[in-house]
Amino acid sequence: xxxxxxxxxxxxxxxxxxxxxxxxxxxxxxxxxxxxxxxxxxxxxxxxxxxxxxxxxxxxxxxxxxxxxxxxxxxxxxxxxxxxxxxxxxxxxxxxxxxxxxxxxxxxxxxxxxxxxxxxxxxxxxxxxxxxxxxxxxxxx
Numbered sequence: 001x002x003x004x005x006x007x008x009x010x011x012x013x014x015x016x017x018x019x020x021x022x023x024x025x026x027x028x029x030x031x032x033x034x035x036x037x038x039x040x041x042x043x044x045x046x047x048x049x050x051x052x053x054x055x056x057x058x059x060x061x062x063x064x065x066x067x068x069x070x071x072x073x074x075x076x077x078x079x080x081x082x083x084x085x086x087x088x089x090x091x092x093x094x095x096x097x098x099x100x101x102x103x104x105x106x107x108x109x110x111x112x113x114x115x116x117x118x119x120x121x122x123x124x125x126x127x128x129x130x131x132x133x134x135x136x137x138x139x140x141x
Contacts, residue, residue, distance in 0.1 A: 003043045010058040030060045072109035089119035
């Protein structure tokens with residue numbers, strides 16, 4: 001039986017990005033380990049058993065390889081849908097206010113766009129320190 005996440009759109013996007021590329025390169029782009037990528041793609045390990053959540057991997061895939069229709073650029077192109085990558089969307093929507101009038105108009109449209117939240121840079125995970133091993137010394141008598 002295949003895990004349910006394998007039917008989701010982000011998984012199809014991940015599969016398409018790994019075709020013809022080394023998995024280690026794709027894992028590096030996503031900021032995950034090659035082992036995690038392989039387990040997710042193969043439906044093995046804790047991911048295949050349903051004991052590990054794919055939410056973090058899915059979030060990274062969408063934020064790294066996703067594509068969004070841009071309402072502002074579509075309006076400028078007289079209604080012909082214009083699609084931008086997640087990186088392009090992020091570059092417009094999450095930058096400081098620009099100086100030129102045309103860029104300002106696009107930036108203001110991005111502030112109201114429904115894709116702004118989806119294209120936000122992934123949140124950094126808090127560093128969780130590992131348990132420290134305290135050496136036990138015995139005094140020689």
